[in-house]
Amino acid sequence: MATAEEMKWGITGGGGQLARTLSELLQKKRIPYKSWDRQEMDITDLKSLEKIAQYKPSVLVNCAAWTNVEGAEDSFDEAIRVNRDGAANVAEIAKKLNIPIIHISTDYVFSGVNKRAWMVDDSTFPTSNYGRSKLQGERALFEIWPEKSIIFRTAWLYGPFGKNFAKSIIRKAIISKEKISVVNDQFGQPTTTLDLAKQIFQAMKNGISAGTYHATNAGEASWWEFARELVKLSDEDTDRVIPISSHELNSKVKRPAYSVLDHSDWSKVGMQGMRDWQSALLEVFPEIKISVEKEK
Numbered sequence: 001m002a003t004a005e006e007m008k009w010g011i012t013g014g015g016g017q018l019a020r021t022l023s024e025l026l027q028k029k030r031i032p033y034k035s036w037d038r039q040e041m042d043i044t045d046l047k048s049l050e051k052i053a054q055y056k057p058s059v060l061v062n063c064a065a066w067t068n069v070e071g072a073e074d075s076f077d078e079a080i081r082v083n084r085d086g087a088a089n090v091a092e093i094a095k096k097l098n099i100p101i102i103h104i105s106t107d108y109v110f111s112g113v114n115k116r117a118w119m120v121d122d123s124t125f126p127t128s129n130y131g132r133s134k135l136q137g138e139r140a141l142f143e144i145w146p147e148k149s150i151i152f153r154t155a156w157l158y159g160p161f162g163k164n165f166a167k168s169i170i171r172k173a174i175i176s177k178e179k180i181s182v183v184n185d186q187f188g189q190p191t192t193t194l195d196l197a198k199q200i201f202q203a204m205k206n207g208i209s210a211g212t213y214h215a216t217n218a219g220e221a222s223w224w225e226f227a228r229e230l231v232k233l234s235d236e237d238t239d240r241v242i243p244i245s246s247h248e249l250n251s252k253v254k255r256p257a258y259s260v261l262d263h264s265d266w267s268k269v270g271m272q273g274m275r276d277w278q279s280a281l282l283e284v285f286p287e288i289k290i291s292v293e294k295e296k
């Protein structure tokens with residue numbers, strides 16, 4: 001098998017925040033890749049997926065997804081079409097080319113009722129349509145291409161590109177002087193697109209076997225704790241961040257209360273888990289702040 005440096009990478013969902021960070025990483029390493037955004041390639045359209053076979057990558061990373069969690073409650077069929085059927089289409093191509101596929105899934109496949117970190121093999125029980133559609137995507141991959149499907153479940157993803165929680169809190173912190181209400185009864189792992197992209201790269205370098213992996217930064221926080229850290233780094237008053245309950249949010253989505261993921265499986269494949277979320281945030285914060293200021 002080719003080393004990660006010799007590989008040619010194909011990335012779907014190229015306009016998204018993870019795909020853009022992964023592309024940047026590969027570019028810095030001078031590794032050949034092609035990233036197709038939604039306009040160039042719709043993963044629900046078999047015809048447009050032919051571009052992958054033409055490029056002949058040696059690994060595929062499926063970053064394309066329906067990520068509108070609220071919207072999936074009213075548009076489940078649409079979410080399924082992308083997160084299950086689209087993912088299945090990409091897996092079919094990977095199978096045809098006999099190459100590994102890394103597919104990104106989510107902590108939302110779990111119910112969130114545990115008080116300990118979720119193990120890879122724990123029973124899944126999504127409480128939202130988004131989580132249901134992503135779980136069906138995981139299953140589709142293992143049905144179609146069990147030999148070379150690698151699922152990375154991540155969570156609370158943020159970075160300099162696109163829209164994410166971290167950017168919207170920093171924006172509120174630096175643009176206004178208003179209070180910022182954030183839920184304090186949902187716990188998870190803020191995860192940088194940079195560390196996830198690096199973990200994907202390292203996984204290919206190590207040639208890890210097919211299966212499911214938990215790819216989040218270590219430690220845990222509530223959304224409120226994460227927001228306070230972001231406001232502190234923005235040199236603003238952290239007392240502006242007001243803790244509220246999920247109930248007060250009035251969301252139609254039932255999100256997991258506790259979705260911290262266990263990382264013990266990384267050592268079994270000779271890899272280290274991802275570093276703690278605070279260190280990761282410290283590294284990427286300046287770039288995210290610059291990107292928020294540019295978008296002002």
Ligand SMILES: NC(=O)c1ccc[n+]([C@@H]2O[C@H](COP(=O)([O-])OP(=O)(O)OC[C@H]3O[C@@H](n4cnc5c(N)ncnc54)[C@H](OP(=O)(O)O)[C@@H]3O)[C@@H](O)[C@H]2O)c1
Pocket residue numbers: 012013014015016017018019037038041042043044062063064065066067082086104105106107134154155156157158162163
């Ligand atoms: N963000 C998180 O907190 C989080 C948490 C857990 C797991 N994940 C998973 O991580 C992966 C990457 O997420 P992300 O945060 O980078 O999401 P993102 O920024 O929303 O990117 C997803 C990309 O997929 C594209 N897309 C949607 N439908 C498509 C289709 N039919 N064909 C091709 N592309 C399509 C979107 O294009 P448009 O923008 O044009 O629709 C968007 O550019 C996803 O699988 C997501 O489910 C994310």
